[in-house]
Every structure is written in structure tokens, then in C-alpha cells.
Amino acid sequence: MRKGDSENSGPGIGYYVTTIVMDILLGFVAAMIVAWFSRQREFRADAGAAQLMGRKQPMVNALALGGMVPGELPKSMQAMGITGNIGKLFSSHPPIEERIAALQSAQP
Numbered sequence: 442m443r444k445g446d447s448e449n450s451g452p453g454i455g456y457y458v459t460t461i462v463m464d465i466l467l468g469f470v471a472a473m474i475v476a477w478f479s480r481q482r483e484f485r486a487d488a489g490a491a492q493l494m495g496r497k498q499p500m501v502n503a504l505a506l507g508g509m510v511p512g513e514l515p516k517s518m519q520a521m522g523i524t525g526n527i528g529k530l531f532s533s534h535p536p537i538e539e540r541i542a543a544l545q546s547a548q549p
Contacts, residue, residue: 472531479533484543497544504541 491500535543 476531476533480535483534483540487540487544488547491544491547497547501541501544504537504544 487500487504491497494500
């Protein structure tokens with residue numbers, strides 16, 4: 442991985458290629474981890490709001506009034522091609538249907 446046989450020659454092309462590939466790969470992994478924590482935070486926020494209201498139904502109703510057809514992506518997201526299961530890994534918010542299901546299945 443070194444350019445020459447001398448000890449002071451410095452790193453070679455293999456080092457730089459490996460560094461760039463690992464930067465990209467670990468950047469994607471880090472983005473998926475951050476998105477996962479963000480989705481979990483959304484579920485906790487929904488549960489906390491329902492707990493503050495004393496009932497789950499007002500929060501379920503508020504989520505259902507989001508104004509979008511379930512499963513429909515905003516036009517800006519469609520243009521970026523973020524769809525399917527891969528898109529879910531990078532999504533910072535869980536789908537409304539999952540948020541409502543989590544609220545409904547939570548114990549009072």
C-alpha cells in the first residue's frame with residue numbers, strides 16, 4: 442500500500458482509495474443510524490403527546506389529518522427517487538400508518 446520501498450515515502454494509492462470508500466460507506470451507515478434514532482424519537486413523541494392528553498384518540502385523529510394520502514410521497518421526494526425499503530432506512534420519520542398503529546397498540 443506504500444508507493445515505494447523507502448520508509449518516508451508516505452501512503453500509496455491503495456490507502457487513499459480505501460479511505461475514500463470507507464468514508465462513503467461509513468457515512469451511509471451513520472445516516473441510517475441517525476434516521477433510526479429519529480424515527481424512535483417520533484414514536485416516543487407521539488406516545489408522550491397522547492399521555493399528556495390523557496387519551497390516545499386525539500393524537501390518532503391528529504396524525505390521520507396529515508393531509509396526505511397514506512403511502513403517497515411528496516413530489517419533491519418522488520423526484521429524488523427515495524422509495525421502497527431502501528428509502529425507509531434513510532427516512533427520519535416513520536410512516537403515518539406505523540405511527541397510528543403504534544399509538545393504538547400502546548397500553549394506556
